[in-house]
Amino acid sequence: MALKKKKRVQKREELAITSMMDMMTIILVFLLKSYASTEVTVTPSEDMQLPTSSAAKAPELAVQLMVSKTEILVDGVPVLGLTTVQDEENPGEMLIAVPEDEKKGQMITDLYDRLLDKAEQAKALGEASGSEQHAFKGRILLQCDQNLPFSVIREVMYTAGQAQFSEFKFVVYKTE
Amino acid sequence: MAGKGRRTTEETPLDLVPIMNLVTILIPFLLMSAQFVTLAVIDSTLPAIGPPQEVQEEPDEPPLMLSVALTDQGFTILGDNGVVTGESEEEGAEGEEGEGEPEPTIPCAERPCTSAESYDFEELTRMLSLIKDEYPDDQNVILVPEGRIQYEVIVRTMDSTREDKSQKGEDDSSRELFPFVVIAGGAQ
Secondary structure: OHHHHHHHHHHHHOOOOHHHHHHHHHHHHHHHHOEOOOOOOOOOEOOEOOOEEOOOEOOOOOEEEEEOOOEEEEOOEEEEEOEEEEOOOOOOOEEEEOOHHHEEOOEEHHHHHHHHHHHHHHHHHHHHHOOHHHOOOOEEEEEEOOOOEHHHHHHHHHHHHHOOOOEEEEEEEEOO | OHHHHHHHHHHOOOOOHHHHHHHHHHHHHHHHOEOOOOEEEEEEEOOOOOOOOOOOOOOOOOOOOOEEEEEOOEEEEEEOOEEEOOOOOHHHHHHHHOOOOOOOOEEOOOOOOOOHHHOOHHHHHHHHHHHHHHOOOOOEEEEEEOOOOEHHHHHHHHHHHHEEEEEEOHHHOEEEOOOEEEEOOOOO
16 A cells, blocks of 8 residues: 555656657757857947958957948947948939048048057057067957948048057957 | 665766756846857058158169059959050950050950949959069059049959969968958049
């Protein structure tokens, strides 16, 4: 009598958890494999689609300049918005451009001020650390949407160049 | 006898619940930081505004100064001695016909080009490969894109000028062509 009762209780306790564990272990291994180890991350959105390239160089940490279809961001902080203008040579088509009142010639003034601040910060940090490795080298990571016209990128590059950033690194998706 | 039976029932259920708890916490965390696309960078420098470079000795051979102009008509390859028209190519004859506006070295499939697909990147790689045969020591290429050219086209052009995947170079990788890209201000 006593033995019979005990058996029934044991049966109720059994939950088939082993197969679930198997699945979880496989998922865990897969996720560990795709763990992001680089410091540089992108958040893809409708306005920000990087082009794909066969380049193989891994990104390194630097000032991040993002140019989406609608705005320019430095290290994730928005600096100014972009507008669309009529394409003079192809009437009816719109081109993304930097607003005229935001720039002086080719220089985008707000962006220049922000980048100059970043350059000064990076220089001070480099001097404080005292090591060659952290010295300011004028590196800048450029993330641009694949549909941006070159005229915008040229102005951004020119401005960055004026703010002492001369080593451009264009961030792209790697093709397998 | 009864005691032995009890011992076996005690051993069978292995308590997996704490491990399950741990794994369920780990999975969302790893899922958050998982990277499904790998990023890469393409280097480019601004030569004009960089730090002053020490004066180099005159090289024996004049530098090639290879440039690729990108317009909505196609690619135009320029060297130190003028535009490469590709005399032996079919496009050569076409190039001479051009009145007023010069014909690009590698015209687009449809003109004016509307998407990156209509540019002939394979032909650009093939022609640059021929130029590389002539100037094996040259590594620089200057890109001169028009203001309207999409960024995607520029990146794909840099890919085509960097390496030739159809040919094997040293150590079994694809053949290196002109890996150092400089983007010029371009035509206004």
